Amino acid sequence: MSGDINAGLDARNQLIRDELAAARLNLFDKLQRPLIGDIVHWPNGHVRRISHDLEWELQTSIVGSFFAFRSGHGSFSGALKDAQPLDFFERTGELQEGLFWFFSHNVTGAGRAVDCTLPCRVWRLVPFARDRAQAECHPRALRSLDFWGEGHIEYEKVIAKLMNPPVIQNPEAH
Structure with a gap:
C-alpha cells in the first residue's frame, strides 16, 4: 500500500x-x-x-x-x-x-x-497437521478440556481441527 x-x-x-x-x-x-x-x-x-x-x-x-x-x-x-x-x-x-x-x-x-x-x-x-498427543497439549485443547471435559463432542471437535486443520484442505473457505 x-x-x-x-x-x-x-x-x-x-x-x-x-x-x-x-x-x-x-x-x-x-x-x-x-x-x-x-x-x-x-x-x-x-x-x-x-x-x-x-x-x-x-x-x-x-x-x-x-x-x-x-x-x-x-x-x-x-x-x-x-x-x-x-x-x-x-x-x-x-x-x-x-x-x-x-x-x-x-x-x-x-x-x-x-x-x-x-x-x-x-x-x-504456514498450517501443519499434528498427531493426537500434540493436539491434546495445545493451549486451545487444554482450555476446551477444562471447559467441556474429556470425550465431550466439543472437545473432540477442537482436537480434530488441531490434528487436521481445515485451512490445509481449503484455504479459500478459512
Whole structure:
C-alpha cells in the first residue's frame, strides 16, 4: 500500500499519525506476536490482515476497517474469517504499510475519521497437521478440556481441527 494517503493530512493530524507509527514500531520491539492490522500472506496467495486476537488463535479478514489507538494497538470492524492457531503464523521480517483511521485532531465525533497508513509486520500462514498427543497439549485443547471435559463432542471437535486443520484442505473457505 502506498504511503501517499499520509501526504493529505494537515500538520496536526500528521503529528498524530507519526506518534501512532512510533507507538506501533515500539510494540513491534516488545511483542513477538502479530498485532491487529498486521498483514498475512495466505497459503493460496491471498493477502489478509490480522483482525482479532483470541490469545492462542488469530482471526483474519479480507476487508474491513482498522482503528489505531495511541498505544499502537488497533481494533477491527468487519467480517472475520475462521480462527487459526497462533503457531501457524510465521514472521517474514518484512514491514509494510497498512490502512488505519483515527479521529481528526484526536477529537471523537461523527464524520471525524482520518485515514492514514501505519507500519505493519508481514506474516505468512504456514498450517501443519499434528498427531493426537500434540493436539491434546495445545493451549486451545487444554482450555476446551477444562471447559467441556474429556470425550465431550466439543472437545473432540477442537482436537480434530488441531490434528487436521481445515485451512490445509481449503484455504479459500478459512
